[in-house]
Amino acid sequence: MTDTQAPAVRTDNTERATPKRETHIKMAARDVNVFYGTSHAIRDVSIDVDMENVTAFIGPSGCGKSTFLRTLNRMNDTIPIARVTGDITLDGEDIYSPDMDVVQLRARVGMVFQKPNPFPKSIYENVAYGPRIHGLAPAKRDLDGIVESALKRAGLWEEVKDRLDDSGTALSGGQQQRLCIARAIAVDPEVILMDEPCSALDPIATAKIEELIHALRGKYAIVIVTHNMQQAARVSQKTAFFHLGHLVEYGETSEIFTNPREERTKDYITGRYG
Amino acid sequence: MNSFALLFLVLGLGLIGWLTARARAGRLIRVSATRSHSRPGQHATYVALWTALPALLFLTAWSAISPSLVREAVLETPAASTLPQFGFQRDSILGEARRLANNPDAGAFNEEARVLAPAYGKAQTRYSWIGTALTVLLAFAGFAYAYSRVSPVFRARTRVERTVMLVLLIASLIAILTTLGIFVSLLIESARFFSVVPITDFLFGTHWSPQVISSTDPGKSLGAVPLFWGTFFIGAVIAMIVAIPFGLMSAIYLTQYAAPRVRKWMKPILEILAGVPTVVYGYFAALTVAPAIRDFAVMLGFEYASSESALAAGLVMGVMIIPFVSSMADDSIAAVPTSMRDGSLAMGATTSETIRRVLLPASLPGVVAGILLAVSRAIGETMIVVMAASGAATITLNPFESATTVTKQIVDLLTGEAEFDSPKTLAAFALGLTLFVITFLLNIVALRVVKKYREAYE
Numbered sequence: 001m002t003d004t005q006a007p008a009v010r011t012d013n014t015e016r017a018t019p020k021r022e023t024h025i026k027m028a029a030r031d032v033n034v035f036y037g038t039s040h041a042i043r044d045v046s047i048d049v050d051m052e053n054v055t056a057f058i059g060p061s062g063c064g065k066s067t068f069l070r071t072l073n074r075m076n077d078t079i080p081i082a083r084v085t086g087d088i089t090l091d092g093e094d095i096y097s098p099d100m101d102v103v104q105l106r107a108r109v110g111m112v113f114q115k116p117n118p119f120p121k122s123i124y125e126n127v128a129y130g131p132r133i134h135g136l137a138p139a140k141r142d143l144d145g146i147v148e149s150a151l152k153r154a155g156l157w158e159e160v161k162d163r164l165d166d167s168g169t170a171l172s173g174g175q176q177q178r179l180c181i182a183r184a185i186a187v188d189p190e191v192i193l194m195d196e197p198c199s200a201l202d203p204i205a206t207a208k209i210e211e212l213i214h215a216l217r218g219k220y221a222i223v224i225v226t227h228n229m230q231q232a233a234r235v236s237q238k239t240a241f242f243h244l245g246h247l248v249e250y251g252e253t254s255e256i257f258t259n260p261r262e263e264r265t266k267d268y269i270t271g272r273y274g
Numbered sequence: 275m276n277s278f279a280l281l282f283l284v285l286g287l288g289l290i291g292w293l294t295a296r297a298r299a300g301r302l303i304r305v306s307a308t309r310s311h312s313r314p315g316q317h318a319t320y321v322a323l324w325t326a327l328p329a330l331l332f333l334t335a336w337s338a339i340s341p342s343l344v345r346e347a348v349l350e351t352p353a354a355s356t357l358p359q360f361g362f363q364r365d366s367i368l369g370e371a372r373r374l375a376n377n378p379d380a381g382a383f384n385e386e387a388r389v390l391a392p393a394y395g396k397a398q399t400r401y402s403w404i405g406t407a408l409t410v411l412l413a414f415a416g417f418a419y420a421y422s423r424v425s426p427v428f429r430a431r432t433r434v435e436r437t438v439m440l441v442l443l444i445a446s447l448i449a450i451l452t453t454l455g456i457f458v459s460l461l462i463e464s465a466r467f468f469s470v471v472p473i474t475d476f477l478f479g480t481h482w483s484p485q486v487i488s489s490t491d492p493g494k495s496l497g498a499v500p501l502f503w504g505t506f507f508i509g510a511v512i513a514m515i516v517a518i519p520f521g522l523m524s525a526i527y528l529t530q531y532a533a534p535r536v537r538k539w540m541k542p543i544l545e546i547l548a549g550v551p552t553v554v555y556g557y558f559a560a561l562t563v564a565p566a567i568r569d570f571a572v573m574l575g576f577e578y579a580s581s582e583s584a585l586a587a588g589l590v591m592g593v594m595i596i597p598f599v600s601s602m603a604d605d606s607i608a609a610v611p612t613s614m615r616d617g618s619l620a621m622g623a624t625t626s627e628t629i630r631r632v633l634l635p636a637s638l639p640g641v642v643a644g645i646l647l648a649v650s651r652a653i654g655e656t657m658i659v660v661m662a663a664s665g666a667a668t669i670t671l672n673p674f675e676s677a678t679t680v681t682k683q684i685v686d687l688l689t690g691e692a693e694f695d696s697p698k699t700l701a702a703f704a705l706g707l708t709l710f711v712i713t714f715l716l717n718i719v720a721l722r723v724v725k726k727y728r729e730a731y732e
Contacts, residue, residue, distance in 0.1 A: 073620065075616065075619065075620060078615075078616065078619060080533065080534070102622075103622045103623070103624055104622065105622075106619065106620055106621065106622035107621070107622035110620065110621070111620035113613055113616065113617060113620075115613055117611070117613035117614055117616070117617040118617075119614060119617065119618070119631075119632050119635075119636070120614075120635065120636050121635070129618070129621060129623075129631070130621045130622065130623075133621070133622070133623050133627050133631070134622060180617070183617075183621065184620075184621070187621065187622065
């Protein structure tokens with residue numbers, strides 16, 4: 001799989017990433033490389049994430065899509081051997097510059113993980129966690145309001161409003177994941193990163209999360225990593241296909257799925273491998 | 275024949291059994307038309323086990339009961355009729371007679387012993403021969419039984435396997451039975467104590483001075499409250515004030531902040547701290563820490579600061595306990611799934627906020643269990659208090675004053691010259707029993723907490 005890669009793809013990317021000029025670019029990555037120790041996990045990836053669309057990252061296991069997602073809010077910082085080069089900007093600000101406060105960055109770029117990971121606290125405390133640590137709610141009443149509106153936006157309010165004091169871990173898997181989304185949006189982020197948010201859920205819970213993503217579209221820039229190509233087709237407007245650390249193709253979801261430019265994209269989408 | 279020679283004889287018979295059985299099994303298998311179930315070596319082991327094991331078990335039992343059989347036999351001889359009927363003197367004469375019987379040159383304190391010695395010697399010889407004969411007989415019987423069963427269809431392999439399990443079972447039962455035995459002996463001695471001293475006086479009395487025990491009301495000066503207060507104050511308060519924060523912080527540093535390289539070095543070093551003999555901590559407490567604390571207290575204006583203060587013993591004990599708290603806390607923090615930590619960090623929490631608000635609450639049960647185990651260790655700790663704390667049993671909140679603990683008092687009570695069945699000595703057993711029960715309960719609670727908490731994440 002070493003033939004025909006870097007140069008062709010690079011030109012392809014930049015050309016592809018540019019046409020949608022009328023949208024507002026939220027995050028932009030240029031020539032990003034990620035190394036884990038000596039292994040080169042992400043190679044020269046350049047991509048724009050815009051505010052108006054849901055962007056899906058697809059690709060076979062180990063292709064680097066989750067790794068790349070984690071560079072967008074610097075979660076790779078928690079892995080001592082990880083090293084990132086290249087530029088990533090949020091509203092034009094370099095997020096890897098020494099002036100960037102990681103804590104602030106992560107408040108602006110929220111994240112939802114593969115496995116629901118509510119804290120072993122009450123539902124209320126889970127959602128209130130971010131507002132509390134960032135001092136967003138001066139009074140208890142404000143906090144109540146934030147929690148309620150976050151739970152409403154996450155479509156969980158009706159199910160939990162009478163038991164906000166129950167443990168977050170006692171909810172069902174799908175509810176837990178929506179709780180995690182509520183937790184993320186409670187700090188009013190600008191971008192939400194979702195790392196295979198439905199891979200641990202059953203189809204009904206998955207459908208609910210997908211509905212939620214539709215509802216949240218436009219309010220937040222959303223990037224979702226998924227294994228499931230139907231899901232990418234359902235929830236996203238733009239799709240990026242990763243393979244072996246390269247960004248192979250990036251464009252309108254409809255185009256990627258119906259008329260991919262790259263042979264490898266076509267092979268993956270038609271189920272030839274992955 | 276003495277037991278050692280007998281032991282080797284039995285083992286020798288076992289070896290012979292092994293060799294002959296192997297030869298026979300090999301022969302039988304060679305001529306047999308069917309496929310043999312077990313290999314010759316397995317048949318041989320089966321025979322060897324049957325030869326040696328029953329004989330050895332009998333030998334062990336015999337060594338335990340034969341002294342009393344010998345004693346009974348001696349007491350039935352006419353020479354024994356002049357012996358005092360009961361008590362200490364009678365036992366010491368019999369003991370001397372035994373020594374004389376084994377070694378005629380030994381000195382004897384009591385003249386009666388010399389008269390008894392021949393009878394003792396005779397009885398010993400007789401029972402020794404009976405034992406030898408029975409052991410050898412048993413070995414041969416076992417051999418004959420097992421040897422006769424050697425055949426290609428016999429499943430020696432499975433039988434041997436079962437014996438292995440039995441041996442391992444016995445090995446693991448020994449520790450449990452020993453604990454049980456200790457508990458029972460404590461219980462018996464304590465019962466004797468409580469027949470003299472009312473249990474309420476002991477448990478709720480606030481005056482402890484075993485040096486002066488009134489013979490009419492011994493309970494008055496055997497109130498254990500000051501001791502338990504001292505134990506609690508030194509082991510559960512002062513020591514924990516040191517051990518909990520430092521142990522916890524070192525665990526947090528090691529799990530959350532330390533680079534892998536640092537962790538690789540620091541964790542073993544911390545564990546070595548747990549392996550330092552407590553007597554060394556005792557020196558340190560008595561020779562370095564205690565004088566320093568006294569000087570410090572004098573400087574602060576405490577006129578009667580003791581050089582054997584509760585603070586000195588407690589501080590050093592706390593340092594000793596740090597590794598326990600640290601390693602338990604380390605385990606339970608490490609058991610919190612990384613997804614929790616990532617979740618919090620991804621919300622924009624700093625590492626220390628994540629620790630305080632997510633990791634510590636989630637690992638709290640494990641940490642609490644670790645602390646309980648540490649407390650139970652601290653209150654059972656003896657050497658440091660024996661060396662660094664004085665014997666004065668006072669109920670005080672002033673850490674510069676002297677204090678004493680249960681363990682320290684047990685040592686004092688048992689190393690004196692008192693008779694063994696005086697209330698003073700027996701009090702040591704009652705103290706031991708109470709301490710045993712307390713640490714036992716602490717351990718049970720701690721293990722329960724740990725178990726419950728493990729289930730939560732698995």
